[in-house]
Amino acid sequence: MKKLINNAESVVAEALEGLAAAHPALRVDVEGRVVWRADAPRTGKVALVSGGGSGHEPLHAGFVGHGMLDAACPGEIFTSPVPDQVVEATRRVDGGAGVLHVIKNYTGDVMNFEMAAELCADEGVTVSSVVVDDDVAVQDSLYTAGRRGTGATLFVEKIAGALAESGATLAETTRVAGAVVARSRSFGIALTSCTVPAAGKPTFDLPETEVELGIGIHGEPGRSRLPLAPARELATVAMDAIHGDLPLAGDLLVMVNGMGGTPLIELYVAFAEVERYVRAKGARVARSLVGNYVTSLDMQGFSVTVCRLDAELTRLWDAPVQTPALRWGR
Amino acid sequence: MKKLINNAESVVAEALEGLAAAHPALRVDVEGRVVWRADAPRTGKVALVSGGGSGHEPLHAGFVGHGMLDAACPGEIFTSPVPDQVVEATRRVDGGAGVLHVIKNYTGDVMNFEMAAELCADEGVTVSSVVVDDDVAVQDSLYTAGRRGTGATLFVEKIAGALAESGATLAETTRVAGAVVARSRSFGIALTSCTVPAAGKPTFDLPETEVELGIGIHGEPGRSRLPLAPARELATVAMDAIHGDLPLAGDLLVMVNGMGGTPLIELYVAFAEVERYVRAKGARVARSLVGNYVTSLDMQGFSVTVCRLDAELTRLWDAPVQTPALRWGR
Structure with missing residues (x-):
């Protein structure tokens, strides 16, 4: 195996150190495996949190920033983030208007995000969720009941992120996220x-x-x-x-x-x-x-x-975004 | 060999078709192998033209746009563009204030850009040039006398491109491009x-x-x-x-x-x-x-x-840029 790494066990942590050093607009808890916007929490703004196994970069941490995600929690390589990470990410960005969890449809991800949502609810944070299952290749799979979530996750994060940035409610943001999945x-x-x-x-x-x-x-x-x-x-x-x-x-x-x-x-x-x-x-x-x-x-x-696309989704796709991996407008 | 291509001979042309389809702000002459900004030529603006062998994407065509290159001429894979391509690119973007050629230091590139510059001069287009030779690895090489030009080409294109966008003269733009190379x-x-x-x-x-x-x-x-x-x-x-x-x-x-x-x-x-x-x-x-x-x-x-960096280069690096591969600000 030829890889540009120091050792197999520390890849995720060391990549997060690099991410933190390269992008001053992000805050990174390397130990806790949470990446969030430096300007979070924003009072009154619906926050978007996503996460999943590492190894899919720039997804998800590369999409944290203005107009997209408020926080991401990267698991180990190809391994779901644990509920504690998701809770920590959610807490850090909750601005009182609720938090949308964007979840790729893998059994571990869905389970851990659900557990996290219950823990957040206990703390009084309103959480809704959208499960992305866009991959038409197979029904059920190695780690999935139903369809897998893949590329459409980026679309959901960008489009729902733009709507949340514009001051929409959690219900509106969740609806649009679901519409992107459906389309x-x-x-x-x-x-x-x-x-x-x-x-x-x-x-x-x-x-x-x-x-x-x-x-x-x-x-x-x-x-x-x-x-x-x-x-x-x-x-x-x-x-x-x-x-x-x-x-x-x-x-x-x-x-x-x-x-x-x-x-x-x-x-x-x-x-x-x-x-x-x-x-x-x-x-x-x-x-x-x-x-x-x-x-x-x-x-x-x-x-x-x-x-x-429809007119609303096109407008939201075109809205300004400032993240490490996706930037335009503004 | 496993590649996502149709056939080895048409890779460059077909990738240019894809580039044209993906980026409506570019104009692409697939046959002539020239990529330029849809808003070129801009009267009174110094234009930047670069080019070189293909296979280094997004360099150079991915850096054509506001605040960076006005045109790029991609050669075959790892093969210098021919003088006619460079002439055509230069002609298309000349707005009367002169054109800066950004050349990576490979013998074929230097020679063909020099020939093109002479042909352009015959047509009354003022051309200056900067040769990028940033690679400290070796002195002279397979295709190079002196040092090879590599990553700093992006820096030159971004920084000199920003200066040209701000209305600087050809002499000023050429000076800054040279400063980036030197540093x-x-x-x-x-x-x-x-x-x-x-x-x-x-x-x-x-x-x-x-x-x-x-x-x-x-x-x-x-x-x-x-x-x-x-x-x-x-x-x-x-x-x-x-x-x-x-x-x-x-x-x-x-x-x-x-x-x-x-x-x-x-x-x-x-x-x-x-x-x-x-x-x-x-x-x-x-x-x-x-x-x-x-x-x-x-x-x-x-x-x-x-x-x-110095204060001027930092300011120019931060200036807005809108190209397929590098976008921020504005």
């Missing part, structure tokens, strides 16, 4: 496995001549394998799966996301194919994102996430 | 080779237990090899090389840059070490950038680039 779908394809530092070897074997269709962001098995094919074919497989589940129509927000080890030049090649596909269906890529945003350590591959 | 140093380390699509196999062999110190962004040999070591040691090697050449002092702009295949979590681990090193020398990381910015296809590894 979003994802599908991922792996060219290689990832390697978890503590494991020291690839999570799964994938021959040099094959790709895994419908891969999960922890290397969970997908639908099937296919001989390595041109980007056009792979993009078509991903888009057929998405379109078959939620027909492409109207204005779309489309992310072509790298799994961590795929260079940008290849992601743009894939994006060109995805955009062509969308046009052929009579829909339109109105907004887009191309890059490594919801990753799986060093895995090579990509995922596509599509959200059917 | 910047880089050093890179590879964990793995890159694979050029047309070659179909790794550019060089690097055993599972070794790293290459002082790697070039095309996989050119560095200074030596070392057994795979913790991030702290690798960061120290890079920083010793930089500090030995230009002592760290005062406020620094520091980039920890991924080579394309290294995930963000590892880059933050490395950044924590770099920041610690800087502090131990009595200097300060005043501004920073952590991510994949000046890459070498799918190579795993990282480089560090340091620039000694």
